[in-house]
Amino acid sequence: xxxxxxxxxxxxxxxxxxxxxxxxxxxxxxxxxxxxxxxxxxxxxxxxxxxxxxxxxxxxxxxxxxxxxxxxxxxxxxxxxxxxxxxxxxxxxxxxxxxxxxxxxxxxxxxxxxxxxxxxxxxxxxxxxxxxxxxxxxxxxxxxxxxxxxxxxxxxxxxxxxxxxxxxxxxxxxxxxxxxxxxxxxxxxxxxxxxxxxxxxxxxxxxxxxxxxxxxxxxxxxxxxxxxxxxxxxxxxxxxxxx
Amino acid sequence: xxxxxxxxxxxxxxxxxxxxxxxxxxxxxxxxxxxxxxxxxxxxxxxxxxxxxxxxxxxxxxxxxxxxxxxxxxxxxxxxxxxxxxxxxxxxxxxxxxxxxxxxxxxxxxxxxxxxxxxxxxxxxxxxxxxxxxxxxxxxxxxxxxxxxxxxxxxxxxxxxxxxxxxxxxxxxxxxxxxxxxxxxxxxxxxxxxxxxxxxxxxxxxxxxxxxxxxxxxxxxxxxxxxxxxxxxxxxxxxxxxxxxxxxxxxxxxxxxxxxxxxxxxxxxxxxxxxxxxxxxxxxxxxxxxxxxxxxxxxxxxx
Numbered sequence: 264x265x266x267x268x269x270x271x272x273x274x275x276x277x278x279x280x281x282x283x284x285x286x287x288x289x290x291x292x293x294x295x296x297x298x299x300x301x302x303x304x305x306x307x308x309x310x311x312x313x314x315x316x317x318x319x320x321x322x323x324x325x326x327x328x329x330x331x332x333x334x335x336x337x338x339x340x341x342x343x344x345x346x347x348x349x350x351x352x353x354x355x356x357x358x359x360x361x362x363x364x365x366x367x368x369x370x371x372x373x374x375x376x377x378x379x380x381x382x383x384x385x386x387x388x389x390x391x392x393x394x395x396x397x398x399x400x401x402x403x404x405x406x407x408x409x410x411x412x413x414x415x416x417x418x419x420x421x422x423x424x425x426x427x428x429x430x431x432x433x434x435x436x437x438x439x440x441x442x443x444x445x446x447x448x449x450x451x452x453x454x455x456x457x458x459x460x461x462x463x464x465x466x467x468x469x470x471x472x473x474x475x476x477x478x479x480x481x482x483x484x485x486x487x488x489x490x491x492x493x494x495x496x497x498x499x500x501x502x503x504x505x506x
Numbered sequence: 507x508x509x510x511x512x513x514x515x516x517x518x519x520x521x522x523x524x525x526x527x528x529x530x531x532x533x534x535x536x537x538x539x540x541x542x543x544x545x546x547x548x549x550x551x552x553x554x555x556x557x558x559x560x561x562x563x564x565x566x567x568x569x570x571x572x573x574x575x576x577x578x579x580x581x582x583x584x585x586x587x588x589x590x591x592x593x594x595x596x597x598x599x600x601x602x603x604x605x606x607x608x609x610x611x612x613x614x615x616x617x618x619x620x621x622x623x624x625x626x627x628x629x630x631x632x633x634x635x636x637x638x639x640x641x642x643x644x645x646x647x648x649x650x651x652x653x654x655x656x657x658x659x660x661x662x663x664x665x666x667x668x669x670x671x672x673x674x675x676x677x678x679x680x681x682x683x684x685x686x687x688x689x690x691x692x693x694x695x696x697x698x699x700x701x702x703x704x705x706x707x708x709x710x711x712x713x714x715x716x717x718x719x720x721x722x723x724x725x726x727x728x729x730x731x732x733x734x735x736x737x738x739x740x741x742x743x744x745x746x747x748x749x750x751x752x753x754x755x756x757x758x759x760x761x762x763x764x765x766x767x768x769x770x771x772x773x774x775x776x777x778x779x780x781x782x783x784x785x786x787x788x789x790x791x792x793x794x795x796x797x798x799x800x801x802x803x804x805x806x807x808x809x
Contacts, residue, residue, distance in 0.1 A: 338702050
């Protein structure tokens, strides 16, 4: 049986106290696996990832990383527990150079920052050539690459990715998704929020569908596709669970 | 004209030091802090107190340095004042602004800053009196550098200008070469992303107050050396500091430096064509001109 890295149980969370966006959400992520969280706009996918990253108010439930409950832990402490978060937008510091971005992120990791950064340059070769350039000058795909490198540089055990392919050209998006698979193959667990449902199901080991801040259904990508649940929910033919 | 130019550069260097802290606070904490200029007054008076204390405790420190009116005790007092003013800024934040940050809007913070400014200013006048003070009572004569055009410079002014530039260079080094500098820029640009990259926001806010307060203290002492130490210093300088920050682009430290020099220079050069009574209007004129050309300020970024 796979080792469970992250277990979210009955999570109720939101941006304003008393007005939760997520209602008793459950999910599980195993070591070295990719879990996709999909759902229509406003389903609470980003809120879920932010709740795990310590960025929104958790009103009830638990977020267990192994035996440790992450509820109440500050976002800047997440790295101590081996968690990295790649936000959907504004995920790099545009006014810093590429190297400075990585240096800042590498401070979270163990070991000399220069060595950690060098490993990232081996993995993301285009970034090495542009390391002295301001990150704001990078293309959309290269920005995502840098954002993922910033998450990986501290050698996390769990990466939370919020729509890493949003706004990218299809070919670049494919490259990013292939990269996500590589990351998981190296033993890092990935929680992936993705608008492109087909792509998300193709690369993930398990998927959770959220709507209106609640779990709708979950299972292996094959189960979800065979049951045509995805199509029904996205076409609006299926009645959503609202309580 | 050359005299106005020199005076403008000197005043500009002092304004730049004060404006650095103001722009950091305005950008990171998202409010116009009208009490920042009072930190200059506070710093000037704290240095005055420690200067006298050190002179009493170690009489040898009361010797002047070279041809300057500055004493060794005042140099030490400036360093102490930087720390005391920086810590005072943290305490003011803890007592007032921190409480409002989470529960009230930016406008409440602005009004609170007016209140803090009035309290600090009046406390200073209560403790030290309404009469202006000098760091050194002895008359210091200016050196005639040039007769035509006439240029008179005091050695103290050269020291002030030199030290202001050195402090700005050190700050530039910290910003551009250290991880702390990157973290400072990162927090200014995107506090949430900075947090998830391991930067502790509360810690950075304290450091920004400490640095801003420390630089304000130096600016206050330098202003006092060039003029007099008065409880009205903050009131006199607040608009020029805001002009420097706005002209330079809110959030840009280099913009604050450029804005400080621009406001200082323009205010002094304007005296060539305007009666001195119009001098306080010059910073506003600069704001209007620069913002009509670049609404985000000289070094500000498009939002």
